[in-house]
Amino acid sequence: xxxxxxxxxxxxxxxxxxxxxxxxxxxxxxxxxxxxxxxxxxxxxxxxxxxxxxxxxxxxxxxxxxxxxxxxxxxxxxxxxxxxxxxxxxxxxxxxxxxxxxxxxxxxxxxxxxxxxxxxxxxxxxxxxxxxxxxxxxxxxxxxxxxxxxxxxxxxxxxxxxxxxxxxxxxxxxxxxxxxxxxxxxxxxxxxxxxxxxxxxxxxxxxxxxxxxxxxxxxxxxxxxxxxxxxxxxxxxxxxxxxxxxxxxxxxxxxxxxxxxxxxxxxxxxxxxxxxxxxxxxxxxxxxxxxxxxxxxxxxxxxxxxxxxxxxxxxxxxxxxxxxxxxxxxxxxxxxxxxxxxxxxxxxxxxxxxxxxxxxxxxxxxxxxxxxxxxxxxxxxxxxxxxxxxxxxxxxxxxxxxxxxxxxxxxxxxxxxxxxxxxxxxxxxxxxxxxxxxxxxxxxxxxxxxxxxxxxxxxxxxxxxxxxxxxxxxx
Amino acid sequence: xxxxxxxxxxxxxxxxxxxxxxxxxxxxxxxxxxxxxxxxxxxxxxxxxxxxxxxxxxxxxxxxxxxxxxxxxxxxxxxxxxxxxxxxxxxxxxxxxxxxxxxxxxxxxxxxxxxxxxxxxxxxxxxxxxxxxxxxxxxxxxxxxxxxxxxxxxxxxxxxxxxxxxxxxxxxxxxxxxxxxxxxxxxxxxxxxxxxxxxxxxxxxxxxxxxxxxxxxxxxxxxxxxxxxxxxxxxxxxxxxxxxxxxxxxxxxxxxxxxxxxxxxxxxxxxxxxxxxxxxxxxxxxxxxxxxxxxxxxxxxxxxxxxxxxxxxxxxxxxxxxxxxxxxxxxxxxxxxxxxxxxxxxxxxxxxxxxxxxxxxxxxxxxxxxxxxxxxxxxxxxxxxxxxxxxxxxxxxxxxxxxxxxxxxxxxxxxxxxxxxxxxxxxxxxxxxxxxxxxxxxxxxxxxxxxxxxxxxxxxxxxxxxxxxxxxxxx
Numbered sequence: 005x006x007x008x009x010x011x012x013x014x015x016x017x018x019x020x021x022x023x024x025x026x027x028x029x030x031x032x033x034x035x036x037x038x039x040x041x042x043x044x045x046x047x048x049x050x051x052x053x054x055x056x057x058x059x060x061x062x063x064x065x066x067x068x069x070x071x072x073x074x075x076x077x078x079x080x081x082x083x084x085x086x087x088x089x090x091x092x093x094x095x096x097x098x099x100x101x102x103x104x105x106x107x108x109x110x111x112x113x114x115x116x117x118x119x120x121x122x123x124x125x126x127x128x129x130x131x132x133x134x135x136x137x138x139x140x141x142x143x144x145x146x147x148x149x150x151x152x153x154x155x156x157x158x159x160x161x162x163x164x165x166x167x168x169x170x171x172x173x174x175x176x177x178x179x180x181x182x183x184x185x186x187x188x189x190x191x192x193x194x195x196x197x198x199x200x201x202x203x204x205x206x207x208x209x210x211x212x213x214x215x216x217x218x219x220x221x222x223x224x225x226x227x228x229x230x231x232x233x234x235x236x237x238x239x240x241x242x243x244x245x246x247x248x249x250x251x252x253x254x255x256x257x258x259x260x261x262x263x264x265x266x267x268x269x270x271x272x273x274x275x276x277x278x279x280x281x282x283x284x285x286x287x288x289x290x291x292x293x294x295x296x297x298x299x300x301x302x303x304x305x306x307x308x309x310x311x312x313x314x315x316x317x318x319x320x321x322x323x324x325x326x327x328x329x330x331x332x333x334x335x336x337x338x339x340x341x342x343x344x345x346x347x348x349x350x351x352x353x354x355x356x357x358x359x360x361x362x363x364x365x366x367x368x369x370x371x372x373x374x375x376x377x378x379x380x381x382x383x384x385x386x387x388x389x390x391x392x393x394x395x396x397x398x399x400x401x402x403x404x405x406x407x408x409x410x411x412x413x414x415x416x417x418x419x420x421x422x423x424x425x426x427x428x429x430x431x432x433x434x435x436x437x438x439x440x441x442x443x444x445x446x447x448x449x450x451x452x453x454x455x456x457x458x459x460x461x462x463x464x465x466x467x468x469x470x471x472x473x474x475x476x477x478x479x
Numbered sequence: 480x481x482x483x484x485x486x487x488x489x490x491x492x493x494x495x496x497x498x499x500x501x502x503x504x505x506x507x508x509x510x511x512x513x514x515x516x517x518x519x520x521x522x523x524x525x526x527x528x529x530x531x532x533x534x535x536x537x538x539x540x541x542x543x544x545x546x547x548x549x550x551x552x553x554x555x556x557x558x559x560x561x562x563x564x565x566x567x568x569x570x571x572x573x574x575x576x577x578x579x580x581x582x583x584x585x586x587x588x589x590x591x592x593x594x595x596x597x598x599x600x601x602x603x604x605x606x607x608x609x610x611x612x613x614x615x616x617x618x619x620x621x622x623x624x625x626x627x628x629x630x631x632x633x634x635x636x637x638x639x640x641x642x643x644x645x646x647x648x649x650x651x652x653x654x655x656x657x658x659x660x661x662x663x664x665x666x667x668x669x670x671x672x673x674x675x676x677x678x679x680x681x682x683x684x685x686x687x688x689x690x691x692x693x694x695x696x697x698x699x700x701x702x703x704x705x706x707x708x709x710x711x712x713x714x715x716x717x718x719x720x721x722x723x724x725x726x727x728x729x730x731x732x733x734x735x736x737x738x739x740x741x742x743x744x745x746x747x748x749x750x751x752x753x754x755x756x757x758x759x760x761x762x763x764x765x766x767x768x769x770x771x772x773x774x775x776x777x778x779x780x781x782x783x784x785x786x787x788x789x790x791x792x793x794x795x796x797x798x799x800x801x802x803x804x805x806x807x808x809x810x811x812x813x814x815x816x817x818x819x820x821x822x823x824x825x826x827x828x829x830x831x832x833x834x835x836x837x838x839x840x841x842x843x844x845x846x847x848x849x850x851x852x853x854x855x856x857x858x859x860x861x862x863x864x865x866x867x868x869x870x871x872x873x874x875x876x877x878x879x880x881x882x883x884x885x886x887x888x889x890x891x892x893x894x895x896x897x898x899x900x901x902x903x904x905x906x907x908x909x910x911x912x913x914x915x916x917x918x919x920x921x922x923x924x925x926x927x928x929x930x931x932x933x934x935x936x937x938x939x940x941x942x943x944x945x946x947x948x949x950x951x952x953x954x
Contacts, residue, residue, distance in 0.1 A: 018939075051874055051934050065874040320929065332932045332939050353927030360931040369931055399526055399540040432904050432937065435911045435930045442928055443918030452828030453917055454795065455910045456835040456844055457807045459526050462907065464493075464807050 008034060009112035010080075011345050012097055014087045014282070016040030017047065018331060019312030019338035020117035021069065024079045026342025034346070036079050037109065039099055041086035043166045044140050045071060050331055052143040053192070056150070057199035062162020063140050090114065092286045092305045113307045113345045116283055116295060117338060120276035120313035120329055126187065128248030133181065133269045137192055138276065141168040148176035149269060150203045181205055181269035185257050187245045188274040189216035191361040191368075194228060196271050197237045198364055207237040208265060210257075212244040219357070220370045221409045223390040224425040228363050235364045276329060278314040290316040292327035301341040301352045309345070311337035311352065320354035320442045321372050321420055322382045328357040357421075358438040360431040369434030372421025372441045374411055379420055384413040386420060389475035393467040395428035397459035404428040408471035410437070410447065417446035417479055422471070429461065436468050447476045483509060484587035485555075486820050487572060489562045489757070491515030492522065493806060494787030494813035495592035496544065499554045501817025509821075511554050512584065514574055516561035518641045519615050520546060525806055527618040528667070531625070532674035537637020538615050565589065567761045567780045588782045588820045591758055591770060592813060595751035595788035595804055601662065603723030608656065608744040612667055613751065616643040623651035624744060625678045656680055656744035660732050662720045663749040664691035666836045666843075669703060671746050672712045673839055682712040683740060685732075687719040694832070695845045696884045698865040699900040703838050710839045751804060753789040765791040767802035776816040776827045784820070786812035786827065795829035795917045796847050796895055797857045803832040833913040835906040844909030847896025847916045849886055854895055859888040861895060864950040868942040870903035872934035879903040883946035885912070885922065892921035892954055897946070904936065911943050922951045 011027050013020040016038045024036045038045075046069040054060045074081045082099075088106075089098035096108045122136030135146050144161050151160070156176035158169050184200045186193045189211030200207045209216070209232065215225035216232075216239065229239045240259075247258040248270055256266050278294040288304035290296040295310035297303055299318065303310050313329035317337065337352035344350050358371040373379045379386035390409035396402060406426030412419050422437035424430050440450050451472040457464050465473070486502050488495040491513050499511045513520075521544040529535045549556045557574075563581075564573035571583045597611030610621050619636050626635070631651035633644050659675045661668045664686030675682045684691070684707065690700035691707075691714065704714045715734075722733040723745055731741050753769040763779035765771040770785035772778055774793060778785050788804035792812065812827035819825050833846040848854045854861035865884035871877060881901030887894050897912040899905050915925050926947040932939050940948070 048872060048874065048934070048939075050932070051872055054875060054934055059876060060874050330932070332944075333929060335939050336927065351927070354929065356929040358929045358931050360933040360936055362933065362935040367936065371929070371931075397523060397526055399523065399535050400529060401534060429904050429907050431933070432907055432931060433910065435908065435928075435941070435943075436914050438929050438931070439911050439914040439918070439920075442924070443914070443920060445914075445918060449917070452811065452826070453910075454808060454829065454831040454833045454846070454913050456833050456846075456907055456913070457525070457805070458835045458837065458906070459523070459529055460837040461835055461842065464523075464810050466910070468910075469807075 009095065009110045010035035010037050011113045011115070012109060012111035013038040013115045013117060014097065015117035015119055015312070016045035016081060016083065017117065017119055017312070018334040020115060021046045021074065022335045022338030023115050023117065023311065023342035023345070025077055026339045027346045028078045030343060030346035030348065032078060038079055038081045039085040039087050039097070040081065040083045042139070043083055045069070045074065045081065045083060047140055052137055052140065053195035053199045055143050056146050056196065057202045058147070063144055063167060064162045064164050066140065087282055090282050090286060092308060095307070114309065115341055116308065116310040116314060117312045118279035118282065118314045120278050122272070123275045123277050124272050125274065126245060126248055126272060128250070128254065129272060131248055131250050132253040134248055134254050135271050137196060137271060137273060140166070141171065144168070144172045145175045146271070148172045149178055150180050151176060152180060153177050183208065183267045185210060185245070185265065185267045185270040187270055187272045189241070190273060190275065191217060191359060192273040194232070194363045195361055196273060197232055198362070201236060208267070209237060209239050210243050210245045210259070211241045214242050216241060217368065219374055220368060220423045221374050221390070223407050223409050224368055224423045227407060227425045228366060228368060231364055231366045276313065278327065280314055283308070290325045290327065292316060294327040296325060299351045300344050300349060301337050309341045311341055317352065317355040320356045324382070326355060328355050330355070330357070330359060354442065356438045356441050358434060360434060362431070365427050366425055367427065367431035368423070368425045369431040370421070370423035371434050371438040372419070374409070374421040374423050376411070379411060384420060385415055386411050387414050387475065387478060389471060389478055391467065391471045391474050393465070393470045394463050395426055395430065395467065396461060397463050400459040402428060406430050406467040408467045410471045410475045412447040412475055412479065414479060417448055419445055419447050419450055424467070433466070433468055447472050447479065451476050484570065484585045485510035485512050486588045486590070487584060487586035488513040488590045488592060489572065490592035490594055490787070491520035491556060491558065492592065492594055492787070493809040495590060496521045496549065497810045497813030498590050498592065498786065498817035498820070500552055501814045502821045503553045505818060505821035505823065507553060513554055513556045514560040514562050514572070515556065515558045517614070518558055520544070520549065520556065520558065522615055527612055527615065528670035528674045530618050531621050531671065532677045533622070538619060538642060539637050539639050541615065562757055565757050565761060567783060570782070589784065590816055591783065591785040591789060592787045593754035593757065593789045595753050597747070598750045598752050599747050600749065601720060601723055601747060603725070603729065604747060606723055606725050607728040609723055609729050610746050612671060612746060612748060615641070616646065619643070619647045620650045621746070623647045624653055625655050626651060627655060628652050658683065658742045660685060660720070660740065660742045660745045662745055662747045664714070664716070665748060665750065666692060666834060667748040669707070669838045670836055671748060672707055673837070676711060683742070684712060684714050685718050685720045685734070686716045689717050691716060692843065694849055695843055695898045696849050696865070698882050698884050699843055699898045702882060702900045703841060703843060706839060706841045751788065753802065753804070755789055758783070765800045765802065767791060769802040771800060774826045775819050775824060776812050784816045786816055792827065792830040795831045799857070801830060803830050805830070805832070805834060829917065831913045831916050833909060835909060840902050841900055842902065842906035843898070843900045844906040845896070845898040846909050846913040847894070849884065849896040849898050851886070854886060859895060860890055861886050862889050862950065862953055864946065864953055866942070866946045866949050868945045869938050870901055870905065870942065871936060872938050875934040877903060881905050881942040883942045885946045885950045887922040887950055887954065889954060892923055894920055894922050894925055899942070908941070908943055922947050922954065926951050
């Protein structure tokens with residue numbers, strides 16, 4: 005028997021390393037090579053706001069696996085190796101090393117797990133003091149800037165050998181900002197408002213549309229906006245930042261309506277784009293621009309898989325392909341592809357777009373389709389209802405107002421999505437909605453769920469049940 | 480058109496008043512009479528441990544609706560009226576008034592919502608200082624005993640005109656106990672350990688079987704046992720209390736193995752029995768001894784419904800009738816029956832047996848079938864697995880160990896039940912299990928659920944997902 009060519013993985017983060025680990029565990033004899041262009045591997049993107057805030061002390065705390073642990077799993081990890089081309093005809097990848105030399109690598113199976121990159125479409129985005137939050141080096145630069153120069157040391161960031169120390173050191177030597185603009189009020193933006201606020205700076209957040217947190221619904225957005233302001237941030241909704249100004253360092257911003265603000269740092273969090281360039285000419289892309297895959301994560305080309313922030317997935321509500329880059333699904337899809345490559349065909353699962361976040365004391369969650377226009381585009385006739393109910397029995401101390409918004413299809417009664425906000429165990433309650441969405445439940449079935457009730461945790465009718473009851477009455 | 484005879488409800492608590500309220504809202508012209516033998520109506524059973532503890536100040540805080548509010552809804556509420564007989568042939572109930580007189584009442588539709596009563600099968604259970612926790616008068620007596628006589632006043636209990644003041648006053652005048660035995664380590668027993676411990680008494684809890692909290696599984700039980708002991712309680716498992724001794728007031732207990740303990744108060748919490756006597760000769764009872772009903776809450780006799788702790792419901796896993804007396808399902812079934820009687824046929828829904836409780840800092844939850852013998856009896860081939868995982872990303876402050884146990888059927892892969900214990904948002908996570916059970920999901924489908932992930936609330940793989948992953952690997 006001819007030995008199989010190796011399983012080659014492009015990208016050493018959630019999807020790529022989950023796949024490599026699972027494949028190696030199931031087929032220890034087969035070679036697995038992971039090419040990672042940077043130095044960091046296997047790190048927790050979602051933890052970076054808490055590193056900037058200072059709640060997570062060291063960058064290395066955010067690593068799930070060290071390079072040594074990855075090697076112990078029998079994975080041939082090659083950091084500083086950028087895959088610059090894929091030839092699906094030859095079944096090879098072209099790899100550019102740090103030293104500028106190139107090499108070719110044959111593959112038997114290939115996983116494209118190249119992730120995404122932060123979008124930064126704003127004029128002046130290249131100025132000093134303007135950041136995106138994508139990757140640990142960007143988090144390190146932001147925290148370095150926030151620390152006082154006389155207290156800063158690059159070692160305090162805990163980056164060990166991974167960190168781009170030069171940039172971090174440069175920002176560590178600059179006076180901290182007095183006023184920071186967060187451009188984009190999505191969930192990264194909102195988390196970063198909390199992170200900056202911990203550093204005694206004035207924080208302004210700008211959101212182009214009328215409401216923060218698109219995809220969470222107006223009721224959630226209004227409570228979050230109020231809560232951010234109670235915590236000292238200034239929220240500018242309906243204002244689009246079009247330019248960042250300054251000589252070298254950023255010193256001000258301009259909105260489309262002409263409004264200006266003096267700032268000395270900016271975080272641009274207006275979304276990410278999938279990294280698909282190396283396969284854009286050879287595998288099919290979806291409407292979103294991310295790589296189109298089937299239920300096993302297979303692209304249009306045999307033996308080529310894609311997973312994580314560069315790939316689409318099947319949406320559990322619509323059944324259509326959707327691009328919703330999130331951490332859990334990247335891990336899960338990678339793991340499933342590792343199993344499939346090892347011979348046990350495993351579906352990557354669907355995506356409900358479940359997202360949760362903390363904004364100071366508020367907990368927010370969303371899942372499924374919550375935007376009415378999006379629901380109509382998908383062929384539904386959406387009906388929405390929102391309620392506010394206590395998080396515990398009214399007589400039990402600590403009950404907090406919890407707002408739940410549910411959306412259902414009038415014709416079938418099917419639940420399409422939901423969002424939630426509150427201070428007491430609110431976010432995690434979105435899991436009920438996510439599970440009901442995956443099961444294709446109607447809102448009437450949700451109303452009849454036998455959910456948890458005990459005075460310290462929930463009123464007799466959980467807020468999710470109250471919302472289902474009210475929405476069902478409106479159907 | 481001949482006017483319909485009234486909708487008569489026996490029992491003025493969760494099921495009865497939910498039905499009366501819903502029926503009256505939908506058909507305001509029809510007469511609704513609620514007979515309640517006691518003085519208390521519409522109160523929160525599940526809150527009584529927190530009243531005993533002192534966390535809920537007044538008994539009246541536990542009322543959902545006052546008699547006046549009930550009357551404002553157009554309901555003819557008659558407290559102190561005990562229904563002593565039902566003639567389904569004549570379509571009448573016989574009512575015994577407080578003054579000893581009897582009357583007959585015709586009904587068009589009848590709801591039996593007579594609830595349950597605490598079982599107390601132990602010899603000596605009638606002694607002074609021996610309590611069950613069922614109803615607000617029993618809670619009042621217990622708290623009266625715990626308060627120092629010179630600080631006690633019957634008004635401090637907040638019972639207004641409802642309270643059985645004589646008994647409460649008598650117990651308020653007695654010196655507080657030094658040692659209390661909680662007989663029965665189910666969820667009421669465990670909640671009462673916490674309640675008594677707040678009063679500076681030595682608390683012993685006795686559980687006949689080897690593990691506390693039957694139905695939560697051994698892993699949950701072990702953590703709860705340890706936690707109760709860390710909080711100063713003594714846990715005696717595998718010890719059956721057979722006798723309570725004392726001259727008038729209880730002074731000691733005896734176990735079946737001859738062990739004795741000096742005590743000066745005891746709480747017997749060994750379960751409840753359904754109150755079915757008034758219809759036992761005329762409607763069919765189920766195997767459990769509770770009233771058998773169909774999916775609309777209808778008994779075997781036309782126009783006679785039953786709901787709440789006196790009735791069975793359909794179990795969402797087995798599809799069989801089951802008797803699991805819990806608050807939410809009583810409310811929901813009552814409400815559905817009210818709608819059905821008003822002309823809109825509405826299913827009462829199923830029961831998963833979802834229960835959650837707090838034991839000091841620990842949060843516990845369970846749903847579905849978790850006992851392996853019970854699963855086998857229902858025709859399944861159960862496989863169980865338990866895991867312990869963090870409640871948050873490891874690098875985020877406040878992560879706590881969360882133990883999840885899941886049970887599935889080997890042949891079909893279907894999830895049968897689960898339980899959970901931990902300190903950080905653990906209990907509410909059982910709602911994911913309850914929803915998956917209602918949907919009939921396989922453990923593989925649960926593994927692929929798109930649940931919430933953000934560092935402050937959950938690791939990438941929620942503990943429920945980790946458990947599903949591990950159990951699925953074992954199938």
